[in-house]
Amino acid sequence: MGDNILIATPTNITLHTADPAVIHDIASRREDFPKPLEYYSILSMFGRNIVTTEGAVWRMHRKVTSPSFNEKNSALVFRAAIDQAQGMTDYWLRTQGDGSFKTVEHDTMSLALNIISYAGFGLRLVWPGQPLPAGSDSSKIARYASFDPPEGHTLTFSESIGGILHHLLPLLLTPKFVLDNLPYQVFKEAKEARENYNLYMQEFLQQKIQDVRRGDRDIGMDLMGSLVATSYQDKEAGSKAGIQLDDSEIIGNAFIMFLAGHETTANVMHFTMLELANNPAAQRHLQQDVDTILGRDTDPATWNYEEKVGAMQASMLGAVMNETLRVMPPVVEVPKKTAKEQTITIDGVRHTLPANTYLGLCVTGCQRNPRYWPARPSKITSAPHDLDDWVPERWFRASISEDEKSDVPETEEFGGYAGPDTSASMFRPVRGSYIPFSDGPRSCLGRRLAIVEVLAALAVIFQKYSIENAVDDWASDEEVARMDQGQKDTLYKKAVQRSRDVIDSCEARVTLKLHNGQRVPLRLVRRGEERFVDKYDL
Numbered sequence: 001m002g003d004n005i006l007i008a009t010p011t012n013i014t015l016h017t018a019d020p021a022v023i024h025d026i027a028s029r030r031e032d033f034p035k036p037l038e039y040y041s042i043l044s045m046f047g048r049n050i051v052t053t054e055g056a057v058w059r060m061h062r063k064v065t066s067p068s069f070n071e072k073n074s075a076l077v078f079r080a081a082i083d084q085a086q087g088m089t090d091y092w093l094r095t096q097g098d099g100s101f102k103t104v105e106h107d108t109m110s111l112a113l114n115i116i117s118y119a120g121f122g123l124r125l126v127w128p129g130q131p132l133p134a135g136s137d138s139s140k141i142a143r144y145a146s147f148d149p150p151e152g153h154t155l156t157f158s159e160s161i162g163g164i165l166h167h168l169l170p171l172l173l174t175p176k177f178v179l180d181n182l183p184y185q186v187f188k189e190a191k192e193a194r195e196n197y198n199l200y201m202q203e204f205l206q207q208k209i210q211d212v213r214r215g216d217r218d219i220g221m222d223l224m225g226s227l228v229a230t231s232y233q234d235k236e237a238g239s240k241a242g243i244q245l246d247d248s249e250i251i252g253n254a255f256i257m258f259l260a261g262h263e264t265t266a267n268v269m270h271f272t273m274l275e276l277a278n279n280p281a282a283q284r285h286l287q288q289d290v291d292t293i294l295g296r297d298t299d300p301a302t303w304n305y306e307e308k309v310g311a312m313q314a315s316m317l318g319a320v321m322n323e324t325l326r327v328m329p330p331v332v333e334v335p336k337k338t339a340k341e342q343t344i345t346i347d348g349v350r351h352t353l354p355a356n357t358y359l360g361l362c363v364t365g366c367q368r369n370p371r372y373w374p375a376r377p378s379k380i381t382s383a384p385h386d387l388d389d390w391v392p393e394r395w396f397r398a399s400i401s402e403d404e405k406s407d408v409p410e411t412e413e414f415g416g417y418a419g420p421d422t423s424a425s426m427f428r429p430v431r432g433s434y435i436p437f438s439d440g441p442r443s444c445l446g447r448r449l450a451i452v453e454v455l456a457a458l459a460v461i462f463q464k465y466s467i468e469n470a471v472d473d474w475a476s477d478e479e480v481a482r483m484d485q486g487q488k489d490t491l492y493k494k495a496v497q498r499s500r501d502v503i504d505s506c507e508a509r510v511t512l513k514l515h516n517g518q519r520v521p522l523r524l525v526r527r528g529e530e531r532f533v534d535k536y537d538l
């Protein structure tokens with residue numbers, strides 16, 4: 001039907017676009033095409049924030065939060081991701097025994113939550129069985145890292161955030177009075193998560209106000225500290241010109257940073273691991289690159305962010321991350337609207353959009369658009385192109401045109417990381433055709449953190465281990481041990497097909513992920529002890 005689809009109904013008009021030029025134009029004209037804030041009400045649950053505001057209010061939120069998103073803090077995220085990925089692999093080895101684990105989605109969520117909690121808020125969360133790092137602030141650990149709810153709470157901090165994410169839709173769609181009073185289990189859980197999280201955040205805010213008054217700063221980004229400092233110092237100095245967020249806006253921004261910095265990044269790690277298990281050749285290529293760039297026997301604690309991150313991003317580590325963001329972007333459509341009549345140009349022809357037209361920038365559509373992405377016939381299906389398949393090797397193909405490729409994002413004046421999202425030495429997509437982090441001034445503030453986090457976590461996991469699909473549902477370890485290569489290949493193909501079917505069932509509910517208890521069982525094996533991915537190939 002083409003790259004631009006206009007749906008006109010008696011009540012509204014919506015333009016869905018997978019056209020890179022149109023996407024880039026709309027995303028760049030922030031004031032002409034604001035966000036439809038009514039779509040974002042769920043994200044204001046705890047207070048207005050950087051994601052759910054527009055105009056001058058948004059600028060104020062962006063101004064307070066963006067200074068923390070700098071390269072010094074990216075280095076801190078790199079360290080935290082290494083530490084946490086080691087905690088996660090140790091945890092998998094302990095819990096899987098000789099079998100498999102089915103918790104990769106849950107565990108990548110914990111991994112991402114632990115990283116943003118530490119780098120963003122100074123809260124050091126650990127894996128069951130992982131020792132607390134020396135010098136951790138014990139009072140904070142007790143409240144936020146505890147595996148049992150602390151006094152005054154019925155859920156742990158992780159459970160309360162997890163509960164909110166899990167019940168986002170009931171929390172959005174059900175009026176508070178109904179949700180709080182009807183005896184359904186799902187409502188009870190949603191209410192419990194909301195109340196616990198709110199209480200944690202109120203306590204955290206009060207603690208931060210005291211810290212700021214004493215002049216204490218937390219490690220790294222200290223997002224809550226920065227929000228409190230700008231607001232309270234201004235308030236106390238009686239400044240009228242300064243930035244004044246109220247308490248609910250401070251808590252609202254903290255919520256958004258936990259949410260945005262958590263589920264999106266976790267989904268990318270989750271799907272990347274599933275795809276690496278399905279694509280043994282890519283997994284082996286990735287491990288070779290890790291060996292070359294970081295060394296097979298080095299201690300990840302010694303990896304230096306500034307020295308290594310560029311090469312990591314230009315290697316198969318960067319390619320697998322980019323490819324997951326292309327085929328399985330956590331945010332599948334970025335909504336915008338016209339506040340008043342606007343003109344756009346499609347293939348050289350000008351068109352007028354009336355006021356209140358809704359616009360959907362189709363992330364999946366433009367990222368799989370054969371007009372803008374070089375493609376080869378699919379090896380997996382009978383499709384003439386491989387753009388629906390996860391093929392990380394495409395990031396090593398030549399760019400379409402030097403003139404058209406995307407440049408650095410145009411976000412400098414709004415703070416945050418100003419470099420490109422993909423390595424300059426790789427395939428550079430046409431501007432507007434690769435927008436997992438959106439585009440223009442309202443693009444993702446945390447994209448550099450997300451990229452660094454995924455690169456570091458994958459490097460830690462695949463330096464020492466391989467990930468295979470579990471085959472326990474069809475054959476025992478003894479039976480596999482007796483199989484020849486042909487039988488093993490047939491068995492593994494079955495497991496890959498199951499994984500692909502499960503991945504295909506993913507749905508976008510806030511972010512794109514598996515639902516309804518769907519999961520793919522995996523097995524973590526030490527390198528050299530693989531049963532399938534060392535030989536098997538497509």
Ligand code: HEM
Nearest residue numbers: 050051260261264265330331436437438442444445446450
């Ligand atoms: C792979 C991971 C991530 C993806 C795919 C992603 C994607 C996006 C997208 C598509 C938007 C625009 C949303 C819209 O217009 O409705 C956005 C905005 C945002 N993201 Fe991310 N994000 C990721 C990670 C993060 C992280 C780690 C953080 C922070 C710790 C973060 C913080 C934000 C913020 C604050 C905004 C709002 C920016 C503004 O409106 O000024 N994101 N992100």
